[in-house]
Amino acid sequence: MTTHYLVLSALLFAIGAVGVLLRRNAIVVFMCVELMLNACNLAFVTFARQHGNLDGQLIAFFVMVVAAAEVVIGLAIIVMIFRTRRSASVDDANLLKY
Amino acid sequence: MNGTTIPAPTIEYALLAPMLIVFGAAIVGVLVEAFFPRYLRKSVHVPLTLLALAGAFLMTVLQVVREGVPTTPSAMGAVAVDGPALFIWGLILVLAIVSTLLINDEDQFVAQAAAVPGSADEEEAVRSGYAQTEVYPLLLFSVGGMMLFPASNDLLIMFVALEVLSLPLYLLCGLARRRRLLSQEASVKYFLLGAFSSAFFLYGMALMYGYAGSLDLKAISAALGTVSGQNTLLLAGTAMLGVGLLFKLGAAPFQAWKPDVYQGAPTAVTALMASTVLVSAFGALLRVFWVALGNLDWDWRPVMWGVAILTMVVGAILAITQTDIKRMLAYSSIAHSGFILTGVIATGAFEQNQGALSAILFYLAAYGFTTVGAFAVVTMVRDAGGEAGHLSRWAGLGKRAPILAGIFAFFLLAFAGIPLTSGFFGKYAVFSAAVAGDALPLVVVGVVTSAIAAFFYVRVIVLMFFSEPAADGPTIATPTIGTSAVVALAAAATVVLGVFPQPVLDLAGEAASALFIR
Amino acid sequence: MGETITFWVLAVVSVAAALGLVFSRKAVYSALMLGVVMLSLAVLYAVQDAPFLAAVQIIVYTGAVMMLFLFVLMLVGVDSSDSLVETIRGQRFWAIVAGLGFAALLALAIGNVVFTPAVGVGQVTQAKGGNIPALAEMIFTRHVFAFEVTSALLITAALGAMVLAHRERVRPKATQRDLARARFSGPQPSPLPGPGTYALHNAIDMPALLPDGSVSAKSINRVLARHELEDDFTPTDPEKAAMIREALAKGEAEEREHGVEAEQPIQAKDAVIKEDGQ
Numbered sequence: 001m002t003t004h005y006l007v008l009s010a011l012l013f014a015i016g017a018v019g020v021l022l023r024r025n026a027i028v029v030f031m032c033v034e035l036m037l038n039a040c041n042l043a044f045v046t047f048a049r050q051h052g053n054l055d056g057q058l059i060a061f062f063v064m065v066v067a068a069a070e071v072v073i074g075l076a077i078i079v080m081i082f083r084t085r086r087s088a089s090v091d092d093a094n095l096l097k098y
Numbered sequence: 099m100n101g102t103t104i105p106a107p108t109i110e111y112a113l114l115a116p117m118l119i120v121f122g123a124a125i126v127g128v129l130v131e132a133f134f135p136r137y138l139r140k141s142v143h144v145p146l147t148l149l150a151l152a153g154a155f156l157m158t159v160l161q162v163v164r165e166g167v168p169t170t171p172s173a174m175g176a177v178a179v180d181g182p183a184l185f186i187w188g189l190i191l192v193l194a195i196v197s198t199l200l201i202n203d204e205d206q207f208v209a210q211a212a213a214v215p216g217s218a219d220e221e222e223a224v225r226s227g228y229a230q231t232e233v234y235p236l237l238l239f240s241v242g243g244m245m246l247f248p249a250s251n252d253l254l255i256m257f258v259a260l261e262v263l264s265l266p267l268y269l270l271c272g273l274a275r276r277r278r279l280l281s282q283e284a285s286v287k288y289f290l291l292g293a294f295s296s297a298f299f300l301y302g303m304a305l306m307y308g309y310a311g312s313l314d315l316k317a318i319s320a321a322l323g324t325v326s327g328q329n330t331l332l333l334a335g336t337a338m339l340g341v342g343l344l345f346k347l348g349a350a351p352f353q354a355w356k357p358d359v360y361q362g363a364p365t366a367v368t369a370l371m372a373s374t375v376l377v378s379a380f381g382a383l384l385r386v387f388w389v390a391l392g393n394l395d396w397d398w399r400p401v402m403w404g405v406a407i408l409t410m411v412v413g414a415i416l417a418i419t420q421t422d423i424k425r426m427l428a429y430s431s432i433a434h435s436g437f438i439l440t441g442v443i444a445t446g447a448f449e450q451n452q453g454a455l456s457a458i459l460f461y462l463a464a465y466g467f468t469t470v471g472a473f474a475v476v477t478m479v480r481d482a483g484g485e486a487g488h489l490s491r492w493a494g495l496g497k498r499a500p501i502l503a504g505i506f507a508f509f510l511l512a513f514a515g516i517p518l519t520s521g522f523f524g525k526y527a528v529f530s531a532a533v534a535g536d537a538l539p540l541v542v543v544g545v546v547t548s549a550i551a552a553f554f555y556v557r558v559i560v561l562m563f564f565s566e567p568a569a570d571g572p573t574i575a576t577p578t579i580g581t582s583a584v585v586a587l588a589a590a591a592t593v594v595l596g597v598f599p600q601p602v603l604d605l606a607g608e609a610a611s612a613l614f615i616r
Numbered sequence: 617m618g619e620t621i622t623f624w625v626l627a628v629v630s631v632a633a634a635l636g637l638v639f640s641r642k643a644v645y646s647a648l649m650l651g652v653v654m655l656s657l658a659v660l661y662a663v664q665d666a667p668f669l670a671a672v673q674i675i676v677y678t679g680a681v682m683m684l685f686l687f688v689l690m691l692v693g694v695d696s697s698d699s700l701v702e703t704i705r706g707q708r709f710w711a712i713v714a715g716l717g718f719a720a721l722l723a724l725a726i727g728n729v730v731f732t733p734a735v736g737v738g739q740v741t742q743a744k745g746g747n748i749p750a751l752a753e754m755i756f757t758r759h760v761f762a763f764e765v766t767s768a769l770l771i772t773a774a775l776g777a778m779v780l781a782h783r784e785r786v787r788p789k790a791t792q793r794d795l796a797r798a799r800f801s802g803p804q805p806s807p808l809p810g811p812g813t814y815a816l817h818n819a820i821d822m823p824a825l826l827p828d829g830s831v832s833a834k835s836i837n838r839v840l841a842r843h844e845l846e847d848d849f850t851p852t853d854p855e856k857a858a859m860i861r862e863a864l865a866k867g868e869a870e871e872r873e874h875g876v877e878a879e880q881p882i883q884a885k886d887a888v889i890k891e892d893g894q
Binding site for chain 3: 001002003004005006007008010011012013014015016017018019021022023025027028030031032034035038041042045046048049050051052053054055057058060061062064065066067068069070071072073075076077078079080082
């Protein structure tokens with residue numbers, strides 16, 4: 001079974017990598033990176049069971065924390081550039097005033 | 099629950115004090131942001147940052163002088179504070195102090211990052227003299243991560259450190275005051291590519307864990323001799339870890355981000371990245387490839403050969419085609435990481451490793467100071483719209499500002515590795531280590547590419563001194579004390595390391611004497 | 617047996633969803649597909665004796681991270697679909713080739729390894745009295761330093777989001793009195809005419825008509841009109857469409873005169889800066 005799980009994780013990782021190379025929308029690219037991180041986690045959990053120690057599960061937990069922080073920074077940067085480029089500024093949406 | 103108690107972990111606070119001071123000061127900086135009025139913040143942040151970095155440096159020195167270099171890992175085996183790590187800490191801290199002076203010095207940073215460029219809000223913020231003082235805590239967090247990265251003793255903490263050092267840099271890149279769109283673009287590019295590469299690093303970690311059953315560098319090294327039948331796992335893991343680390347160095351097939359990010363980021367941040375991040379990433383690379391995978395060197399060396407050659411060639415040749423001074427320095431930084439990689443490859447017996455390691459450490463010190471100085475000069479040559487990036491604007495600078503142009507020419511000569519500059523001894527040390535490590539072809543490539551790069555540096559010098567200045571040429575900003583100090587310090591370091599390199603060479607040799615602890 | 621069935625079902629679902637994430641044109645679909653992958657992985661964690669991670673995966677990843685993604689997608693516009701024009705020639709082809717090669721290589725690397733039957737984490741967790749106590753002990757002993765350092769990461773994240781998104785008020789907030797004064801000293805103290813007055817119907821995009829049958833420029837919602845023009849959704853009546861176009865142009869000219877920053881100047885400035893920088 002270990003091999004099955006690992007091949008699945010490799011497949012997901014590769015799909016994520018292709019997505020990063022293919023897509024243009026920064027948010028979608030970032031989602032593909034998240035997919036890659038998830039694939040890594042699956043590999044860690046599988047290896048933890050394979051080796052019979054909990055290190056893998058622990059690392060997967062840390063990866064989730066790191067990914068959460070990375071998402072915050074990444075999305076903040078992406079929102080910043082979106083606002084500049086097409087001025088999707090929430091403050092400009094003042095049509096309902098009158 | 100069976101009521102088991104968890105034994106309290108032991109942490110060597112004194113040993114880790116430099117890092118803890120930096121992180122602690124960063125947190126205090128966040129509190130300063132929260133509780134101090136706007137007009138006071140900068141005058142609190144700057145001394146706090148400088149004091150913390152200086153204090154951390156002092157603690158590093160004290161540790162070496164009073165207790166010597168520890169021989170076992172600390173913090174429950176997570177952190178390895180050994181000779182190379184202490185040397186790298188000291189180097190990073192000094193370079194960070196210098197970069198802080200540069201960051202503090204002028205209005206390099208955006209007045210209000212959340213205001214859309216070109217909007218009325220931004221003008222208003224600039225007029226009211228706002229400043230994004232969060233830069234200082236972010237800098238400290240990043241420096242903390244940079245210290246942890248090369249000192250990590252297992253891959254998990256290395257991954258966390260990689261993120262701690264990267265995330266603040268992604269942010270800092272996007273905060274330039276002028277040409278904000280370029281800056282924001284640099285930030286997005288750096289972030290997306292950085293996240294992509296750290297995913298590779300992580301998958302490499304997973305495969306390593308699958309191979310060895312542990313993430314300790316020592317355990318991985320031990321598993322090389324005992325685990326059999328899983329070599330593909332090991333090789334794939336090594337390759338992917340390598341991708342993650344080589345990306346941070348900007349080594350060649352993964353160099354694409356470097357020119358863009360270096361050009362777009364505020365120049366002070368570029369100076370920080372070009373010096374400290376390179377130092378830190380080389381420390382981590384050495385730790386992974388020498389400590390964990392040292393016995394696998396027959397397998398990774400051929401690939402590293404290719405990477406080193408490609409990096410030197412790409413860095414030197416693409417530098418010729420550049421017309422922007424910051425991009426040119428970025429390519430120069432790529433070429434220099436190639437030169438240092440020749441030292442990484444030169445492994446062998448114990449003495450050979452010692453020699454190579456001390457050469458790498460010396461090279462990092464020499465290059466770090468020179469590059470900070472070069473970027474400091476770049477901040478001073480200004481146009482109406484900010485720094486004069488285009489090379490044509492630098493024509494005739496030698497006639498307008500002979501001293502500044504002379505110093506810049508000196509830095510360029512140091513990059514080229516002309517004798518009597520620090521660059522010469524750096525290159526000499528690394529190349530002679532590589533020759534001793536049977537990597538002669540690599541050294542030949544290194545010398546040839548140095549010559550190519552030297553051609554370009556000389557072209558810039560000729561441009562500065564032997565062409566007529568343009569009528570509407572850039573102005574030279576009157577340097578403030580900080581910038582002058584940075585330039586003077588960098589020039590002094592370049593001269594001293596070029597004329598009396600022996601003390602620093604000895605220090606690097608001392609740091610490398612016991613190699614890495616496991 | 618149960619595990620095998622679960623695995624195959626979820627493997628198919630998650631790979632299909634991952635492909636959907638990469639190939640669907642709308643960003644929101646991609647986000648939902650990613651959610652599906654994350655949920656299937658959570659179940660696979662649970663199957664592999666990692667109940668804590670399964671819960672965290674659902675709470676943190678699907679619950680928080682995915683919601684953040686969706687939130688930002690809504691913020692920047694749900695219809696921000698990708699352009700399908702290749703900017704680098706052959707990029708798509710080579711990306712797919714590289715991806716397939718990479719997948720094959722990884723699969724080979726993994727497939728070549730002969731694994732002994734999995735040990736299973738049952739023994740370790742039993743000894744410590746459960747999955748969570750066992751993990752907790754590791755976090756607070758061997759990996760305590762990594763755990764402490766992640767706090768730096770979280771603070772950085774919070775600080776970064778503040779720096780990039782929080783706009784401090786530069787001038788004092790306008791009071792009711794200021795607003796009233798501004799309104800009465802401006803050109804239009806009364807409310808703008810609503811859409812659809814005297815027209816055939818009163819949808820928001822239908823301009824009001826003046827007594828002589830012409831379109832009232834003041835009643836045109838400029839944001840909607842601009843989108844309509846871009847997407848060719850103008851009224852079928854060509855006369856009316858021309859009027860909207862004209863009114864829109866007039867309104868924009870007025871806006872420029874009044875010194876309100878429109879979209880165009882910013883982008884023009886952008887182009888100038890870009891040229892300058894390279």
